[in-house]
Each structure stands twice: as structure tokens, then as C-alpha cells.
Amino acid sequence: MDIEIRTFNGKSPDFALAMEIRQKVFVVEQHVPENLEHDEFDEQAMHVLLLADGLPVGTGRIFADPQRDDTARLGRVAVLREYRGLRLGQVLIATLLDEIKKSGRFCRVLIHAQTAVVELYARFGFEKIGEEFYEAGIAHYEMTYLIK
Secondary structure, three states: OOEEEEEEEOOOOHHHHHHHHHHHHHHHHOOOOHHHHOOOOOOOOEEEEEEEOOEEEEEEEEEEOOOOOOEEEEEEEEEOHHHOOOOHHHHHHHHHHHHHHHHOOOOEEEEEEEHHHHHHHHHOOOEEEEEEEEEOOEEEEEEEEEOO
16 A cells, blocks of 8 residues: 655645545544534644545644643544554554654643544553543543653
């Protein structure tokens, strides 16, 4: 499988491809209300689009936390169902973390990780903060990653 990674801001033509993936994964598959899927952070975020053999199959985003200058937010990580189990989610997370580190602006990363993928993030060094909570009807944990 030939993998290509594109990074861009919310105004790029690739944003529409990322939103198609998010629509399929979050809105259609996981029943997240459509009005919660696209938010004010999309326009300022740096997005990653993962293509497999030329097809857009995964995405994620990062942006500066609006309350903490030293903190990045990572989220909206999604891989199309038929491409799961191929470690593409790991490629996305590694790419997003590399982009955060390259910026040199942040000392930590926060995410709201769905409970089902907490172990995936833990493999990268993320640690749970607090108790499980529900967001858009899905169980999550807040997790933090300290940049070394």
C-alpha cells in the first residue's frame, strides 16, 4: 500500500476530503450530531490527510488550546472503517505529534480520546486525566501528553 500524508490548514481544498472522512466516521457511523462535527477550530487547525493508494482514508487535526498558550489540542482522528486494523491510525497520531513538536510552541498535548481507543493513545505516551465522560453520546477520557 502506497501511503501519502498531506498537511494543510482549514482553507485548503484538501479540507473537503478530510470532512468527507469525518462525516462517514463520526456522523454516519458513530451518530455524532452533524452540528457538533464541524466547529470554529477547523478553520485555524492544522489538518492531516492520509491517502492510501491515492484514496483519502484518514484524517486528524491539531490547534492551539484557546485557554493555554503552551498546550496543543489533538483530535478528530478518523480512519475509514475498511482501512482500520492496518495501523493507519498510528501513522496519523505519529504525524500529528511530529507536527506539534516541529512547531516548537507547545509543551503538552490534550485530547478527548474515545474510551475504545485510549490504549492506542497510551502506546504513544498519553495518560488519562480524571474520570470517563460522555461527549456527543460517546464515552471519552481526557488524556495528556508531555512533550520532551
